[in-house]
Amino acid sequence: MDAWRRLLLAVVCGVAVASIYAAQPVLEPMGHDLGLSAQFTGWIVATGQFGYLAGLLLLVPLGDVVDRRRLIAVHLAVTAAGMLMTALASAAWVAFAGLAAAGVFAVVVQTTVAYAASVSLPDERGRNIGVVTSGVVVGILGARVATGTLAEVWGWRSVYAVLAVLSLGLALLVLAVLPSEERPGRPTGYGRAVASVGQLFGQRLFLTRGLIAFFLFASFGTLWSGVSLPLADDPWQLSESQIGLFGIAGLAGALGAARAGRWADAGRAVPVTGAALGLLILSWAVIGQLPWSLWLLAIGIVLLDFAVQAVHVSNQHLLTTAHPDRISGVIGSYMVFYSLGSALGAAATTAVFSAWGWTGSSVLGAAFAACGLVVWALDRRRVPEGAGLRPRDAVAPPAREDAEDAEDAADADRAGQAR
Missing domain, CATH: 1.20.1250.20 (MFS general substrate transporter like domains)
Incomplete structure (x- = not known):
């Protein structure tokens, strides 16, 4: 392309x-x-x-x-x-x-x-x-x-x-x-495509990457749904347009993480995920300095958005490589975790800020990131063969699906002979 x-x-x-x-x-x-x-x-x-x-x-x-x-x-x-x-x-x-x-x-x-x-x-x-x-x-x-x-x-x-x-x-x-x-093979029916979405939730690779995304975007939502509260309050008292300018720092971090796709192509998606989640925790230590420094907040935002995008790209690379026959379904199902995590972060950060201030919100964001890192660490030794390799070395689709396809083809042949 x-x-x-x-x-x-x-x-x-x-x-x-x-x-x-x-x-x-x-x-x-x-x-x-x-x-x-x-x-x-x-x-x-x-x-x-x-x-x-x-x-x-x-x-x-x-x-x-x-x-x-x-x-x-x-x-x-x-x-x-x-x-x-x-x-x-x-x-x-x-x-x-x-x-x-x-x-x-x-x-x-x-x-x-x-x-x-x-x-x-x-x-x-x-x-x-x-x-x-x-x-x-x-x-x-x-x-x-x-x-x-x-x-x-x-x-x-x-x-x-x-x-x-x-x-x-x-x-x-x-x-x-x-x-x-250009799609090789027979097209998938809509009913079968929707049914396959439910089957994904029983697979360990999908659930692991989904849980990481859930905590990842809960941390992301904690920042972007809550940061306007302390910026509009004392001592900064920034206007809405001034607060919006911090989005530029987020853009810089997110665009920088486009490099994560090249790392995934080189077979480093799994270690990049762990390193980025560690960076996400570190970013909250910098973001937590907001009451004293806007420059540190901007630096922390760059680090956070870089880490979030790096993990997000790595997750999607692993899942699309493992499921080349149902790419749309696997990405759509994965994004359910994104939506739920973002909603949790948005709802929790305002409640925590009202009780414990920005320090509490920063601890909350770091805690979400730490949960994602724990999920990654627990799964680190159990990554299926081929999941962290280059796409051309990835494993084939599950054997059960191959068997189903072969059985369907045999049924079609028998029907043709009967006619």
């Missing part, structure tokens, strides 16, 4: 995930304009998140059934419709419907990552996943900066209008620029 196509896929991920997080900086004016009371404004963000979770379970497995290139374009077009509905909403229920639709189809992120993995040469898979996945973090953090600027100049509706235009334009570009996939 050439650099321009990697960039296009990264932009698709960034715009799609921004459609979920764009509301965070504009909750107050958005809620006021739609006639929502303060206690219900949180549902503006929650609606998109719940839609996203539903899409992970129901839509992502479609990527193992139909051409992912066309699926990406359709998802982007529906996301554009949801964003436009939100931008034009005159009542709260219309905005919620638009946000829910955009949230469900924002799982185009996972379909895009699966597409990048499936069309990549084995020795380039980790690199391509790393670059494309960086678009997700850019979308999450960049939305905080761009949304505030747009809303300040043209109002909150302009944010969703711009996202609608970008989504529709990207849908057309995807159809014009990206090649269709």
Whole structure:
């Protein structure tokens, strides 16, 4: 895959995930304009998140059934419709419907990552996943900066209008620029693809990487859902736009971790995971100095986002290499852990901050990171043969699935003979 196509896929991920997080900086004016009371404004963000979770379970497995290139374009077009509905909403229920639709189809992120993995040469898979996945973090953090600027100049509706235009334009570009996939063998039925998602939760490699992701993004959510509280308080008293600038530090760290894909291609995904989780714990020791130094906070944010992205890329590389026959399903299922971990971190950090201040939140974030490191350490000696190797040396799909395929082929032959 050439650099321009990697960039296009990264932009698709960034715009799609921004459609979920764009509301965070504009909750107050958005809620006021739609006639929502303060206690219900949180549902503006929650609606998109719940839609996203539903899409992970129901839509992502479609990527193992139909051409992912066309699926990406359709998802982007529906996301554009949801964003436009939100931008034009005159009542709260219309905005919620638009946000829910955009949230469900924002799982185009996972379909895009699966597409990048499936069309990549084995020795380039980790690199391509790393670059494309960086678009997700850019979308999450960049939305905080761009949304505030747009809303300040043209109002909150302009944010969703711009996202609608970008989504529709990207849908057309995807159809014009990206090649269709070549899939060997017979296509998987949708029912079988969804059923295979449940089977993943009984496999140790998947559960281990999922638990690591759960604690990883709980730590990530602890920072980004809680850091605005001490920054807006004494002694800093920063404005919302000033707080949003710290997202730039996060972008620097996340983009730097694109290198993790090359390390995974070289067969070092497992040790990189352990080292990055150790770095994540260390980053919280630096972030904890926020009450005394904003420079140390910025350094800590760079370290944290570098560590999070390195682990995230390594996880996806290992899972897509172990399950080349159901890449969409495995990525979608893995991201369920991401969603649950992010929600836990966001909910816990505000409660802990109100009781123990930023020191308590920093300890909480470090504790989540330590739990992820413990899971990695316990599993370190039990990694299946081939999981940490280069993709071309990875093990074949499970023997049970091969047997099922052989049995199905035999049944087809017998049916043909009977006719």
